[in-house]
Amino acid sequence: MILNFDKIASDIGHKKFYPIYILTGEEAYYIDAVSHLIENNVLAEHEKIFNQTIVYGKDINPAYIKEACLRFPMMAEYNVLIVREAQDCKKLMDEMLPYFERPNKSTILVLCIKYQKLDKRTKVYKSIEKNPDCCVLEASKIKENLLVEWIENYLKNNNFQITRRASILLADYLGNNLSTLSNELEKLILIKKDVRQIDLQDIETHIGISKEYNVYELQKALATKNIQKVTRIYNYLKNNSKAAAMNLITGTLFSYFFKAFVFENPKKNVNTLHSEMGMEYWQVNELQPAIQNYHGKIDKVLEIIREYELKSKGINSREIPDSELLKEMIFKILAV
Template identity: 25%
Template structure:
């Protein structure tokens, strides 16, 4: 099985599809829809546009019988040399796979079958995985960690011919997290607001994502780092009054991640900036800002702040007493900065 863990490997495997046209059985499993859709786009290049109506099929495993798929893919292409079958929700075929895998080998040699599944439980079916490894290709994906997000965002931006500034990349990661499908969709919207050199500046990001220029998570972190209580409370109150756009759990998770990085920097004292950037996943563009904030408090204080954020997260979920969400962020600011 091919397990994709980074952008470079992802692009390499996408490009290999057209090179490995001799292989015709593919199993692609990921709970990130963006990955599945990207492979579909690559496979779609196999069938010329003029033949797509005849030789390209999108089927759903919960709507078609396995035997009917075998019969359909055993026919010759109506026109052209290849026909491609996309079978979505393929985990629904788990039992059929277990019993009738060998029947896939009897399909027409000019048929390419691409089984797509967002159910990662399918990866535990060793018999199925081994079959695709021996007779075709199976692909899975490693979890995307926080320090990898920026590279994926930049890569997706490039597919839309968009140039990102470091701050814009950071804003997108804070807003969307590792939801690559959402990021891809937002870039489609961004294309409508691009300036002449295709660079997405902060204003375009804010406009497209509906974020207030002064009151956003990036600015909240910035003022926490500077320990400017008045501005932190001001932004916190704005968030509390707009909790649909800024759910308290999202804000708390962002602050926790921010102070985790502060703690990591403190634990890497006297190390080079390049090493700190690599270990923490902080873009070098923002590293000085983080390092400045790390000097404002000591490690003991960082641990206290992380513990405080955890407690407020429990409060926001009603686990540690009943609290009014509208005042929690203000209370948090007072506990951290006073």
Template identity: 30%
Template sequence: MVFDLWKQIKAKKFAPIYLLYGVESFLINETRQHLINHLLNEEEMDFNLFSYDLEETPIDVALEDAETFPFMGERKLIFLQNPAFLTSEKTKEKVEHNLSKLEAYIKEPSPFTVLVFIAPYEKLDERKKITKELKRNAAILEAKKLNEVELKSWIKERAALNHVEIEEEAVELILSLAGTNLFMLTSEIDKLALYSGAGNGINVHMVENLVSRSLEQNIFTLIDKIVNRKIEEALRIYYDLLKQNEEPIKILSIITGQFRLIYQVKELARRGYGQQQIAGHLKVHPFRIKLAAGQANVFGDKELTHIMKSLAETDYQMKTGGMNKELLIEMFLFRLHHK
């Protein structure tokens, strides 16, 4: 996992070439920052830190730089952004790249340069010779979206980096409250670790009191309260959102999106799709599919159809009528509870 790569970087065990690819930008950005922090000191950064956009600059220019001795310090650090020649994606390349020169460099990299390819693409073209050569010789980070098991492992590892342990129930609760965004999760874990103090533990009570809820997670919790017929708690969440100056039309949009997801999950499950297949088909994180599937079991087909129609009517009234927008959502919640 990524933590193993970071540990090597922290121990100053640098590879001559790195390949960071995938769509999880947080993992790529963190790895990039780790390399900068541990490979160069502040005095060296102005002279030995370089970045090239390969959509604008030929690879030859970057390789010439890589083969030039560093002005100060022991190593250069060079980032190569957007190497589209590693993918099969169609791009409007403005420059031509001498890939044979790159292949030669990969086989014999400069001993005083760390070359980092940053490829923000979901997949690389494994059929291409240059891709094969790079994957054979580089230290690789596949920055993919983490599944539920990997997210739980991430939370535990992040806590361990802060020298604290985290209870299993607390891990589950953080995912439920903060969602699956790694930027958000990292921020919350670091905050909890700071509150807990090194050598101590993070428990459920701390998570309940300290973890910030995103708007989407608040609305998911609101819907969960409705599902379980807890109208008073649902309304309390709604009123809190209004106090935070959240726009009713935005709240309604996210409620609609969540019920649409519940409807889609229910329908696809009936057709025999597994949760992983549904996640891939809808391009939604598997953890969200798991939660929506649990909510889908509570609603019948006719009830879900009725809810979707009611949401459409509420949306129409909110955009065209003169009725109070806050009251429209409140009325929808009461109707849903009654139903």
């Protein structure tokens, strides 16, 4: 059966387990999280020696998995088999179908199939979709507009608070890779354990993101055509290459100006459009400076960003340092 992460985590917390966990999707964070919950919550430490096995897909085959699943636990309630990177095990799903249909109830099998979605047209999917013995997680990438809320909820669950500007900066800088985000948040939780409040200064000090000179501030400066601020941010980024990679800058700016382009030329009601694009009202309001200052020319800005994204990858360009490409790009944008 198809279950979401919260339901699966709740069931594990209440010691409700399924014989088979099939964890799939593009978001590795949730796959790893369920795997670790099972690894740490099914068996006691002394039971794990004989009853818990962790293997990698490239090292085994379906026959090994089936044989391991048919073993009975030794002085424990369950035999646990976790297959990480199961996508590397060839013909896995097809050959495991008979076992999925009649599993050993004393075994908990966890298949971690990262960066892939199951084909819903297959016999395998139709079999496991409603199978009460199969717990299926389909982990999709989180939408960008939900990142700030995700960060705040993650910290809230750990009895921490974060200012809105700090959470926005983290979301813009780190993007929707939840594994990276959670690692950085855990770092902050460890460092700030006695204060339990995180602000912009903490982000700058402990994560290395400047609260004044970052991609988000560059985006705002370009939108308002604030040449002095753009120059200051460029000089900082030029001398701090780790502060923002060129692909991060072009990706962030393209996303922002593309949204501005859509809202400048709406083909639907603006309220409907912002909902369909998964944007909050405050995010729509942040597009207004770009719409006003680049009226009728946002498509030119997008062309410039796309051009320099390709140049940064060495396409149709001689080898030029990212700092020079960045300077060319931002001042071309300001000239539009």
